[in-house]
Amino acid sequence: EVQVVVSGGGLVQPGGSLRLSCAASGFTFSNHWMYWVRQAPGKGLVWVARINTDGSYISYPDSVKGRFTISRDNAKNTLWLQMNSLRAEDTALYYCVRDSVRVLDFWGQGTLVTVSS
Amino acid sequence: DIVLTQTPLSSPVTLGQPASISCRSSQSLVHSDGNTYLSWLQQRPGQPPRLLIYKISNRFSGVPDRFSGSGAGTDFTLKISRVEAEDVGVYYCVQATELWTFGQGTKLEIK
Numbered sequence: 001e002v003q004v005v006v007s008g009g010g011l012v013q014p015g016g017s018l019r020l021s022c023a024a025s026g027f028t029f030s031n032h033w034m035y036w037v038r039q040a041p042g043k044g045l046v047w048v049a050r051i052n053t054d055g056s057y058i059s060y061p062d063s064v065k066g067r068f069t070i071s072r073d074n075a076k077n078t079l080w081l082q083m084n085s086l087r088a089e090d091t092a093l094y095y096c097v098r099d100s101v102r103v104l105d106f107w108g109q110g111t112l113v114t115v116s117s
Numbered sequence: 118d119i120v121l122t123q124t125p126l127s128s129p130v131t132l133g134q135p136a137s138i139s140c141r142s143s144q145s146l147v148h149s150d151g152n153t154y155l156s157w158l159q160q161r162p163g164q165p166p167r168l169l170i171y172k173i174s175n176r177f178s179g180v181p182d183r184f185s186g187s188g189a190g191t192d193f194t195l196k197i198s199r200v201e202a203e204d205v206g207v208y209y210c211v212q213a214t215e216l217w218t219f220g221q222g223t224k225l226e227i228k
Contacts, residue, residue, distance in 0.1 A: 102213035107165040
C-alpha cells in the first residue's frame, strides 16, 4: 500500500524555521518526482517545491524561493522541506505528494504549520 | 503562468442527480509530447485531496465509474452521473502541462 506520512509541523514565530519530513513506503521512492503542496486555511492548493528522482533538479515558485529548501534521501525513502524566514502567510496545511509523470496521484495526510507570534 | 478557472464555485445537487464542473484554462494544455495533463482531484471534508481523473478522462484506481472527465485544449469537464452523499467536498482541476496550477475549487453540496 502506497503511503506518505508527513511530520514536523507546529507553531513557529515569524522569522523562525521548521523542517518537515515525509516518509514514503509501498512504492519505489527513487522512481518518482515528489512535491510539497500547501493549503492555507479555507483556501485552495498551491505547490511550493518539487524535486526530481535523484535530487538533481529542484524548483520553487517565487513565493518561497530563497526561503524553502526541498531535499530527499532515496536510501531512506524520505523527503524533506526546510522552511526558513517563515511568514504569517506560510500558515497552511503542508502535503507531501507523489508525482507519477505529471499526475499527483498520492497525497499524504498533511501537517499543519502555523506562523504566529 | 497558466490560470485555471472553475465554474461553478458552488454546486448544490440533489442526491441521485447528475453534477457537472467546468474547468477552463488560459492557454492550451496540450503538451509537446502530445498529452494533455489535466487532472481532477476530490477533497472530502477534513481529508487530503484524492486523485479522481488524470489526462482528461482516465479514472484513477478505485474511482467509481459515475465519475467521468472530458474535454480538450482549454475546456474540460468533470461529470458525476448520479451524486451520492460521499461525493460531498471540493473538486479541483489541476494542470501539469506547464509547471503546476490548480483551479480555485468547486464545492459540491447536497440540497
